[in-house]
Amino acid sequence: MSRPADLVQGTLDLLILKILALEPQHGWAISQRLKQVSRDVLQVSDGSLYPALHKLEQQGWIKAEWKPSENNRKAKFYSLTRIGRRQLEREMADWQRLSSAISLVVQLPEG
């Protein structure tokens, strides 16, 4: 399966956009960053990352550029486009709404 079962549909896109909002990154760095910031809770398989990146690129939300990386080899760096930034804001707002709604439901007193 290309998509991890434990990730809500579309959440991976949000995470990638959020990471790229900080600074342009190449694929491997994004995967490291994902593990690091989620303290290894979110297990995104390396395989599913690349189709997701390509999809975002095809949608015009991120753009790619070949640049020398830390180890002096050329790597494909992704960065947010303007409409990508707008998309990120929209998805964050959606996420906030969804998660607070879920928290409300989860916190309902039982009995």
Place this chain on the structure above:
Amino acid sequence: MWFERWRHVLPLKLRSLFRRDAVERELDDELQYHIERQIDALVAGGMTADAARTAALRAIGGVEVRKEECRDTRGFSLIDMTVRDLRHALRVLRRSPLFTAIAIGSLAVGIGANAALFQLIDLIQLRSVPVASPHELAEIKVKGSRAFGISDGFNSEITYPLWEQIRDHQQAFSGVFAWGVFRPFVGRGAEAQRAIALWASGSLFRVLGIAPERGRLLVDSDDRRGCGAGAVVISHAFWQRDFGGKDSVVGARLQILDQTFTVVGVTPAGFTGLEVGRSFDVVIPVCSAALWGDALDQRHYWWLTVMGRLKPSWTIAAADAQLRGLSPGFFEATVPSGYSAESTKRYLGFVLGAVPASRGVSGLREDYGRSLWLLLVMTALVLLITCGNLATLLLARSRARAREIMVRIAIGATTRRVLWQLLIESLLIGFAGAALSVPVALLSSRALVAFLSPDWNPIHLNLALNWRVVTFAGSVALVTSILFGLLPSVRLSLVSPVSVLRRAGRGLTLDRTRALFQRGLVVTQIAMSLVLVVSAVLFVRSFRNLIDVKIGFEPDNLLAVSFADLAASGLSLERRMVFQQALADAIRMTPGVVAAASSTHTPLNGASWSQGFRFTSVAIDARTGSKFSYVDPDYFETMKIPLVAGRLLASSDTTVRQRVIVVNEAFVRTQLQGRSPLGATLRTFAEPGYPATVYEIVGVVRDTMYASLRGGMPAIAFVPMAQHPNPRAWTNVLVRTDGSIGVADGIRRSVARLSPGIVVQVGEIKRQIRELSLAERLMAWLAGAFGALATTLAGIGLYGLVAYLAAARRHEIGIRLSLGSTRAQVIGLMMRDTARLVVGGLAVGVPLSFLAMRSVNALLFGPAPTALTPAAAAVVLAGVTAVSAGIPAWRASRLDPIATLHME
């Protein structure tokens, strides 16, 4: 928003389409980079190299699978799909080369004919003249009809004195200019050739904003009274032709008639004057007209066109109102003398106005504009009928295609995809047809112009390919492809796979709905064909009327000789008259000449001279008028016009005798209202150079035509040349020959022996008459061809339909035959069906034909068409359709029922 998205996405799509290799390499590099970094990281964490590689690859989960997923995100772009569909369509079309060739060929011809007519209409009717801001140009002329004084052919609207008034007093225009056309001999002696010259005011080039190609153009200081033979400007074409395009042309001498001018510059290649379809060679300042007469002072000689460029804030309407206000003063100041009080009063009542002139002026537009639009409508109809046939052909193919489409829908293609695919096929045919139509169009428009272009006055149009023609051909191709392609495609794509399976060769009766569509096509085709056949009959009949029309004299073996004297202009009038007499004698002595006579008027060349008079001996009080021709006594013998009563003119009728005229029967009928003509007297009204004179009628001759074939036989009075009140040298000579070849050359040699300085032009009257009927000849040929073509196409369409129906009903017919139907009954079955379609088509076509008859009536010559024409056309069409439906019906009746049913 969408724009920003596509700014990023479009380069990606294009890249994945055209740089597929590079995109693949990058995808590979990207994944490799990840794997190597991951290995490095794992090794740094203490793994062995091999273990690290295995772990990294496992984390990716199959590099090729991931690559495929990444590729999937690119999707199929529209372009990508279109390229695939085009390839597929090409394959399909290549598989049926005959169909493809017929479709593309008929479209090429159909679209080409349309594009050719569009090109001519565009050039003659739609284009602005090639100068800066043409919409600011307006022409100034007398409003309404102005039958007064002498007119110098097409677009001679203003006299010189009137032009001076306009130039000096108008306020609406930032600049005004005048121009006229003149056909002098240019060059020296034997090298002299007829050229087209423009008289131009000094302001013309300034107001139009034209820059010189070489040297300078005419300026205001070139154009002042008394300028003599000064500066002239030549056209780019004339420069190339006669001066080899050399720079030394500036300052060169140019002989025009007997005067020598200096060339000061060359106009740019793009400027061919303000008359559409006519070009010019030389531009002469209008003041130089004084060298060859008194045109500048003649107040009744209309020979100029006046135009102006509106001031920025002025409109045509405002300029028009201003000119109206100024008119009384202008005409008061220029009133011609020598006219009767009545005529003078009419002159003072004239009003000037302004009309838009952004498209220049055009005699072609007036002569052929309607005909060209009409031909465009006809070619469009023929193209529509062609489309109908192509649609039928496509539908017939659908029997074979239905299976293929069923398979494609079954394996998951959407209806939209299938539709798009089918449309691409017809678009491909359409645009291939359009591409081939371009040479067809260019050839046809050239042929049309060559046909309409008389030798003495060639039509000059830039018939090179231009983007407007290409756009037109492209749009027509698009519309026709959709017409013949989309409708059958929609029908095809609605076919459900199940019904195809069930029907595959097995159905007993045919699919009613599909045949309905084809039936509609055939009905439409027959209706359109009827309209075209009716038009064809009308135009062919009109042309026959025109060439069969009685002209009253014998046009065969009749020559018109005109002279231009380049050397002897210093001679006195008396000497020239004597010389002309010697010339006429020399012509009479030329071998092959039977008779010759001078005349002020050459019949049927468009020129006209009318004279007003009042009868003095007869109790008809009203002012009346007639055509007047001044002729030698030999005129009637030369023209073969028989005498009816009294006597002909004699050489003894000179100025010392009583002034006499011979009139024609129309004169007696209309002017004398049937009263006895012989001995009647009349007094002419005075005109400049033509004082009031009393004439006695001494003879009556048969009627003849006068200026044009369409003018009927007007009242004409013939005055002896010797009694001309204002004798001019170099009147034309009409020559009757015995038909032997080379008489024209003989005449030229005779004249050259007498004086080498005289240039002679010899024209055949027969040919001149032929040129008068060019438009009618063209319409007859083309309308006839279109009518025949339409009938043939409709016949083919019907043949196709009946053959298709017969094929679809094979089993039904087989069963009927085996159950005892006779062959005649089977034919009857098929033909009854056809008859309904033909009757339907004719029912739609007849009212349309009456509409068509009404709209073309203005272009027809002779008696108005009656209901007989559509009736006859309907009968012809019914006959053709009966044959074209009969053949496949007969063939259907011959099929062997046993064999047909065995095939199941």
